[in-house]
Amino acid sequence: TQLLEQSPQFLSIQEGENLTVYCNSSSVFSSLQWYRQEPGEGPVLLVTVVTGGEVKKLKRLTFQFGDARKDSSLHITAAQPGDTGLYLCAGRLAGGSYIPTFGRGTSLIVHP
């Protein structure tokens, strides 16, 4: 079983649409990170959230950490073709190792 479940697995939308990607678990995390990966490259960190209920904004991207620190969401407003990529969440278990556990990712395609 996957410790971090991401949904949806695939998303194909038109430029200008809004979307939300989810990262859910039954475990509590001390921190959670979101990465974006483009083809042929390694993942690049977008944000780290550590406090339950925390909301962070990065231009058109809004990240939220659940109150119980078991889930997170990424919302993109007015998606652009440059947002295309694989979005990965990664969490470090509370009281556990500092090695992050990754979800399987959400593959996003934004059509012009």
Added chain:
Amino acid sequence: GAGVSQSPSNKVTEKGKDVELRCDPISGHTALYWYRQSLGQGLEFLIYFQGNSAPDKSGLPSDRFSAERTGGSVSTLTIQRTQQEDSAVYLCASSLGGGRLNEQFFGPGTRLTVL
């Protein structure tokens, strides 16, 4: 360069052969991680180095996999007697330390294909 580099970028090998994958982390980063990424499977943790020691190698899938790090810098991941199920992209990442807030910087990966 300023980022994490990996070589080769692509490797095609025959089943049963040994392969070595190399990772050059960012200078000054003490922590180094190896991951494996298969289609639709996310990133699978393999091994973590702090300096030259590997306090966590719990992710290595079998004894055919080994890794070392020398001089607190370059790391090599070796796969012996490769199998077709070893085909994947192998990613290396480094960070300043191993703490929960440390950002991991990833290399572009080595795509391994075992025929």
